[in-house]
Amino acid sequence: MYVLFEGIDGVGKTTQIELLKKEFPNALFSKEPGGSELGKEIRRFILNCNLSSRAELFLFLADRAEHIQKVVKPNLNRPVFSDRGFISGVAYAFAKDTLSLKELCKLNNLAMEGIYPNGVIFLEISKTCLKERLKKKKLDRIEREGIEYLLKVQKIMRRVLKTLPLPTLFLDASLPKEELHQHILKFLEGVLK
Amino acid sequence: MYVLFEGIDGVGKTTQIELLKKEFPNALFSKEPGGSELGKEIRRFILNCNLSSRAELFLFLADRAEHIQKVVKPNLNRPVFSDRGFISGVAYAFAKDTLSLKELCKLNNLAMEGIYPNGVIFLEISKTCLKERLKKKKLDRIEREGIEYLLKVQKIMRRVLKTLPLPTLFLDASLPKEELHQHILKFLEGVLK
Numbered sequence: 566m567y568v569l570f571e572g573i574d575g576v577g578k579t580t581q582i583e584l585l586k587k588e589f590p591n592a593l594f595s596k597e598p599g600g601s602e603l604g605k606e607i608r609r610f611i612l613n614c615n616l617s618s619r620a621e622l623f624l625f626l627a628d629r630a631e632h633i634q635k636v637v638k639p640n641l642n643r644p645v646f647s648d649r650g651f652i653s654g655v656a657y658a659f660a661k662d663t664l665s666l667k668e669l670c671k672l673n674n675l676a677m678e679g680i681y682p683n684g685v686i687f688l689e690i691s692k693t694c695l696k697e698r699l700k701k702k703k704l705d706r707i708e709r710e711g712i713e714y715l716l717k718v719q720k721i722m723r724r725v726l727k728t729l730p731l732p733t734l735f736l737d738a739s740l741p742k743e744e745l746h747q748h749i750l751k752f753l754e755g756v757l758k
Numbered sequence: 759m760y761v762l763f764e765g766i767d768g769v770g771k772t773t774q775i776e777l778l779k780k781e782f783p784n785a786l787f788s789k790e791p792g793g794s795e796l797g798k799e800i801r802r803f804i805l806n807c808n809l810s811s812r813a814e815l816f817l818f819l820a821d822r823a824e825h826i827q828k829v830v831k832p833n834l835n836r837p838v839f840s841d842r843g844f845i846s847g848v849a850y851a852f853a854k855d856t857l858s859l860k861e862l863c864k865l866n867n868l869a870m871e872g873i874y875p876n877g878v879i880f881l882e883i884s885k886t887c888l889k890e891r892l893k894k895k896k897l898d899r900i901e902r903e904g905i906e907y908l909l910k911v912q913k914i915m916r917r918v919l920k921t922l923p924l925p926t927l928f929l930d931a932s933l934p935k936e937e938l939h940q941h942i943l944k945f946l947e948g949v950l951k
Binding site: 602 | 812817871
């Protein structure tokens with residue numbers, strides 16, 4: 566089982582992943598970018614260098630390819646949870662680049678070599694709630710780009726998830742964390758069946 | 759004017775580029791990978807890490823995108839010569855990966871965002887001559903992959919160049935270096951017109 570946690574910064578992906586670790590002690594918890602050795606270096610570049618948007622797109626695709634081949638694929642005999650994946654890849658790129666959603670999905674398909682998640686847990690947040698949460702966080706480059714940008718990305722993520730035939734759990738991130746956790750457990754039961 | 763020097767390792771691209779520097783003192787001489795800041799890091803990864811072939815492909819594309827946007831494009835008011843470019847990109851990837859030439863050309867087109875070279879200088883070598891030359895060189899990973907591999911890549915480069923509508927100078931790398939230099943100068947006169 567390979568499951569993605571998706572959503573923009575501040576929606577509470579990390580909190581939900583932490584809660585899940587107790588339920589799935591044998592699972593692999595990974596992330597993009599940064600889940601592979603290459604990914605760590607790529608993450609460093611992207612945050613510190615002012616790369617052209619096309620170069621940035623291909624770096625994220627390289628990270629995705631390496632993560633899928635070296636981390637996800639060899640561990641598919643147990644649950645693999647990833648903090649972000651190609652949904653973020655497509656959405657952030659669409660927000661910055663001139664390529665179409667179709668082209669971006671195609672590029673991501675090449676990077677994943679056919680290994681799609683069995684389910685996606687998508688946390689969505691309102692503008693008011695997001696503002697409140699980001700105040701408390703140390704901001705990195707992507708977060709500094711602003712609330713409006715993040716909400717635009719969130720909208721694209723929803724659009725991509727509505728188009729793709731992937732089992733997806735849409736969650737309101739403002740719900741209490743324990744309630745969200747219960748929804749996630751129930752969804753995962755269905756994915757595991 | 760943007761011109762590529764193409765050919766596998768050992769064909770004498772560096773020698774010809776050095777001879778050209780005297781003729782074009784105002785030109786920009788660059789290379790792929792490694793012509794941009796990002797490229798230097800990417801080159802280091804690719805030579806030292808055992809990446810999946812798909813990740814490697816996307817890293818080369820990221821380097822190409824960055825090189826074209828940050829180095830080639832801002833200098834197109836003067837001659838830009840690059841030691842390798844997308845021809846190497848397509849050929850090395852085709853030799854390793856499962857993607858078709860058409861798909862690889864399309865990916866490279868995305869990386870270049872429509873900026874194609876005005877001419878390509880392609881140096882070709884025979885097996886005997888290549889063996890002789892590689893003996894004298896310090897070998898990096900790509901070269902260590904062997905003579906047969908390099909010759910296979912050379913064949914793909916020729917095939918790509920024969921298909922694309924780019925002005926190309928096909929040269930026999932075993933000719934004396936001064937003679938090759940004269941052929942190149944004459945070709946560049948034509949490209950400049």
